[in-house]
Amino acid sequence: MAAKLVSGVEVELNSEGFFANPKEWSEEMIPELAKAEGIDPVTERHLEVIRVMRHEYETKGSGPSVRALAKVSNVPIKELYQLFPKGPAKQAARIAGIPKPIGCI
Amino acid sequence: MTKQLLILGGGTGGVIVANRLRRMDPELAITMIEPSPVHTYQPGLLFVPFGKGTVEEFQRPLERQLHSGVKLLQTKVESVDINAHTVATTSGDTLRYDVLVVATGATLLPEETDGLLGEGWGKNAFTFYDPAGSAALAKAMDSFASGRLVVNVIDMPIKCPVAPLEFSFLAEAFFTDRHVRDQVDITYVTPLDSAFTKPVASARLGRLMEERGIKVIPSFNTGQVDESGNRLISYDGQEVHYDLLVSVPLHGGAPYVSNSPGLGDEINFIPTDEATLQSLVAPEVFVIGDAAGLSVSKAGSVAHFEGEVITKNILAFLAGKPLPARFDGHANCFIETGHRKALLIDFNTSIEPLPGHFPGPFGLPLLKESWLNHLGKLAFETMYWHALLPGISIPLIGPEMPTRGKGSLAVTEL
Ligand SMILES: Cc1cc2nc3c(=O)[nH]c(=O)nc-3n(C[C@H](O)[C@H](O)[C@H](O)COP(=O)(O)OP(=O)(O)OC[C@H]3O[C@@H](n4cnc5c(N)ncnc54)[C@H](O)[C@@H]3O)c2cc1C
Numbered sequence: 001m002a003a004k005l006v007s008g009v010e011v012e013l014n015s016e017g018f019f020a021n022p023k024e025w026s027e028e029m030i031p032e033l034a035k036a037e038g039i040d041p042v043t044e045r046h047l048e049v050i051r052v053m054r055h056e057y058e059t060k061g062s063g064p065s066v067r068a069l070a071k072v073s074n075v076p077i078k079e080l081y082q083l084f085p086k087g088p089a090k091q092a093a094r095i096a097g098i099p100k101p102i103g104c105i
Numbered sequence: 106m107t108k109q110l111l112i113l114g115g116g117t118g119g120v121i122v123a124n125r126l127r128r129m130d131p132e133l134a135i136t137m138i139e140p141s142p143v144h145t146y147q148p149g150l151l152f153v154p155f156g157k158g159t160v161e162e163f164q165r166p167l168e169r170q171l172h173s174g175v176k177l178l179q180t181k182v183e184s185v186d187i188n189a190h191t192v193a194t195t196s197g198d199t200l201r202y203d204v205l206v207v208a209t210g211a212t213l214l215p216e217e218t219d220g221l222l223g224e225g226w227g228k229n230a231f232t233f234y235d236p237a238g239s240a241a242l243a244k245a246m247d248s249f250a251s252g253r254l255v256v257n258v259i260d261m262p263i264k265c266p267v268a269p270l271e272f273s274f275l276a277e278a279f280f281t282d283r284h285v286r287d288q289v290d291i292t293y294v295t296p297l298d299s300a301f302t303k304p305v306a307s308a309r310l311g312r313l314m315e316e317r318g319i320k321v322i323p324s325f326n327t328g329q330v331d332e333s334g335n336r337l338i339s340y341d342g343q344e345v346h347y348d349l350l351v352s353v354p355l356h357g358g359a360p361y362v363s364n365s366p367g368l369g370d371e372i373n374f375i376p377t378d379e380a381t382l383q384s385l386v387a388p389e390v391f392v393i394g395d396a397a398g399l400s401v402s403k404a405g406s407v408a409h410f411e412g413e414v415i416t417k418n419i420l421a422f423l424a425g426k427p428l429p430a431r432f433d434g435h436a437n438c439f440i441e442t443g444h445r446k447a448l449l450i451d452f453n454t455s456i457e458p459l460p461g462h463f464p465g466p467f468g469l470p471l472l473k474e475s476w477l478n479h480l481g482k483l484a485f486e487t488m489y490w491h492a493l494l495p496g497i498s499i500p501l502i503g504p505e506m507p508t509r510g511k512g513s514l515a516v517t518e519l
Contacts, residue, residue, distance in 0.1 A: 064371065066326075067260060067355070071371040078328060081340035087326075102400050 006032050011097075018093060018100045022057065025097025033095045037086065046083055049073050053096040063093045063101035107134045108423050111192060111202035113182050114359075115139030115167050117147075117405045117494070118394030119208035121412035122419075125496035127172040130420060135174070138194060140181045144170050146489055148405065150239040151268055151441070154246045154351075155279050160236040163486075170494050182209065185365040187387040204389050204419055207368075207375050209361075211264055211395040211403055215354035218259055218330060225332030230350040233272065234264070245349060246279070251288035252348030257337055258295050259327045259355050264395055264403045267450075269293070269353050270300060270310060271441040277317045278443030292320040294337060294345055299323055306450050306458040309472055313442060356403075358396055374398035380431045382415040389422070391415055401434040401453075409493050410435045410504040435504055437463065439482035447478035 001020060003010050006029045012020035017036075019025055030050060034042045052073040057063045066089045070077045080088035089101045110126065112119045115137050123135055149163030168177055181195040185205070192200045213234055215221045221230070231242040256273050263269075273293050280286045293300070293314065300314055300321055301307040314321055328340035330350070337345045358373030367386055369375050376385040377397040384390040393415050394408035401407050410432065417430040437451035449469050450458035460472040469481055491497075 060376075065261070068371040078340060081326070081328070085341055087324075 014099075016100060019097040020099075022098050025054075029097065030095060033097070037084070037091045037095060039084065039091070039095070043083075045075070045079075049075055049080065049083060049088070049092050050096045053092045054098060057093075057096070057098040063089065063096070063098050065089055065101055107132065108203040109201060110135045110204050110206065110419070111200055112137040112206045112208055113185075113192065114208035114210055114394075114396070115141070115144060115171075115177070116208060116210050116394065118210070118396075118408040118411070119206070120144065120167075120170050120494045121408060121496050122206050122208065122393055122416060123175045124170075124172045124494065125412055125416040126419065127174055128496065129416060131174070133423075134176075136176045136178060136200065137171070138178045138180060138182055138192070138200075139167060140179060142167055142179060144494075145236055146486055148265070148268075148489075149486065150233050150236065151271055151275070153239040154233050154242040154272075155275055156243060156247065160240050164236070165490065170490075172495070182359070182361045183364065184361055185368055187365070187367055187390060190389065202389070204391065204423060206415070206419070207384070207390060207392045207396045208394050209359035209396050211262075211356040212359050212373075213354045214357050215352070217355045217357075218327060218352075220330040220332055221352060221354065223330065223332035225330075225335065225350070229335065229348065230330065230332055230352060232352050232354055234268075234353055242351065246276075249289070249349050250283070250285045253290040253292060253346060254349045254351065255292050255294055255337065255345060255347035256351045256353075257325075257327060257345075258297075258353045260296050262403055263353050263356050265405075265438065266402055267301065267438055267440045269295075269351075270314075272351060273314070273319050274317065274443040275441055277319055281444075286318075290320070291318070292322060292345065292347075294322045294325045294327070296326050297323060303450075303452060303458050306452075306472065309448075310440070313474070317443070356395075358398075370398050379434065381418050381428045382411055382432055383418060383422070383428060391419055391422075399434075402436045402438075404436055404438060405489070405493070406438055407434075407436045412496060413498065413504045430504075433505055439478055439485065441479065441482055442474050445476055445479050446474040447482045448472055448474050449478045449481065 002013055004013050011024040014020050031042055053063050084091040093101050110133050112123055123137055143164040144167045146163040152158050153160055183193045183195045185192050190202055231238050233239040233242050256269050258269050273291055276291055280289045299307045300311045326340045327337050329338040335347055358369050362369035362373035375392045375396055375398055377392040377399055379399055382391055384392050393411050395403040414430040414432040418428040421428050434453040439447045439449050441447045449463055449471050451463050452458040463469050463471050469478055
């Protein structure tokens with residue numbers, strides 16, 4: 001666990017960079033979190049995926065795997081990898097301030 | 106009125122539930138829907154490609170595995186209506202249930218990977234995950250004496266996540282015995298960031314792979330198989346060439362789930378409570394085995410441990426009582442490492458596979474290669490037909506994970 005300052009707010013991240021307390025997250029943190037993942041600028045398409053990720057977590061208690069993410073967001077897997085080259089589920093989960101999706105374990 | 110219990114699927118989980126409930130409550134009317142007349146011991150499919158047994162040797166008539174009094178309908182589920190409490194079959198019948206047990210396992214989806222079912226499928230690209238594929242691969246292995254063998258897991262979740270690792274170890278021993286090991290390159294290509302899902306076991310397995318000269322390519326997300334060019338292409342453009350491909354295709358829940366509104370998730374697994382095994386979609390729907398969208402491994406040993414929990418909870422539910430039993434995600438498996446050796450791992454969702462002995466201090470060695478474990482893996486088949494399927498509890502091996510006989514969690518000790 002490590003505390004980190006994001007958009008001027010102190011948040012708790014685990015050893016793999018996922019939010020320990022998803023409640024500490026807010027939309028304003030997206031650009032800074034994305035930059036840390038090497039994603040700059042954040043496009044509308046990125047945002048769509050990040051919002052789906054956050055919504056899935058809030059309604060189902062865990063973020064989706066890449067395959068499930070492609071199905072719920074209607075963004076094909078190939079494009080998800082173009083948007084989040086180092087692994088769409090993990091990167092979008094970090095930026096959406098949620099724990100590591102179960103499918104990636 | 107007699108309560109109607111309907112079980113979908115006559116694989117490992119379905120048979121365990123049917124037989125256990127039959128003994129616990131002889132009054133219950135139990136009906137099972139399963140299209141296949143034979144039941145397959147799936148762990149046997151790992152050995153077929155190496156000429157150790159044929160598919161038929163690992164199959165038995167389903168009817169004979171069921172206690173008398175369990176009614177078997179040889180047909181397929183078409184859809185489930187969780188509001189009307191009915192199941193429609195492909196033969197046109199509609200059955201009503203008081204409790205539904207979903208035990209339809211996982212389905213292989215090779216068609217979901219671009220090019221996998223191309224011109225090479227059945228020629229130099231195979232899977233050993235189903236009976237026909239395993240038998241076909243046996244022929245290809247027998248004539249393969251040089252070149253690159255690639256074992257590729259496309260994405261998680263898969264059944265028995267250690268099986269593709271075991272395949273690689275057995276292949277290494279197979280080619281060594283045939284004196285062509287130096288002509289054959291064995292490469293393991295996985296989407297995970299290391300050999301296995303659990304860090305402690307992964308470190309041990311990773312080391313064994315290295316010792317056996319099996320190359321590991323981690324974090325490879327196969328997006329396409331180019332079968333005319335014999336290569337795997339990842340979503341981010343990396344390529345791996347093969348001469349013989351052993352693929353573990355994508356898995357999903359059974360296709361009828363997508364015709365059943367509200368029953369499954371995006372990939373047709375059933376959202377299920379991790380502890381009680383009651384579905385999260387309707388209180389009278391319970392789920393056992395690979396069909397469940399749980400974080401536990403998809404394995405026969407898991408279905409076995411779940412069997413005890415789910416049957417207690419189903420009877421309590423029918424009696425209108427709170428559900429008493431809790432599942433802790435207990436799984437164990439023997440991992441064949443070739444050369445007549447195997448290693449045993451035992452874990453649950455919160456405790457990592459640990460070194461030590463199972464089930465107590467004088468049991469089988471955990472996380473260590475041994476001949477005893479190899480015999481254990483072979484004896485498992487006998488146990489499967491004679492204790493697991495009939496629903497007899499195996500002494501000392503209950504649903505709760507034993508912690509006696511285990512060392513503390515320290516990777517350096519391994
Ligand atoms: C190669 C291989 C090696 C393995 N090795 C091991 C091992 O060493 N140890 C271990 O613990 N596990 C192992 N497993 C995993 C184990 O076999 C499964 O986890 C286990 O069988 C799961 O049981 P289940 O009842 O959920 O599904 P299954 O046993 O697969 O049964 C599902 C059943 O549902 C039926 N069905 C599907 N669709 C329908 C429908 N529409 N209508 C009616 N019926 C339907 C199917 O015909 C099937 O009979 C291995 C699996 C494979 C493939």
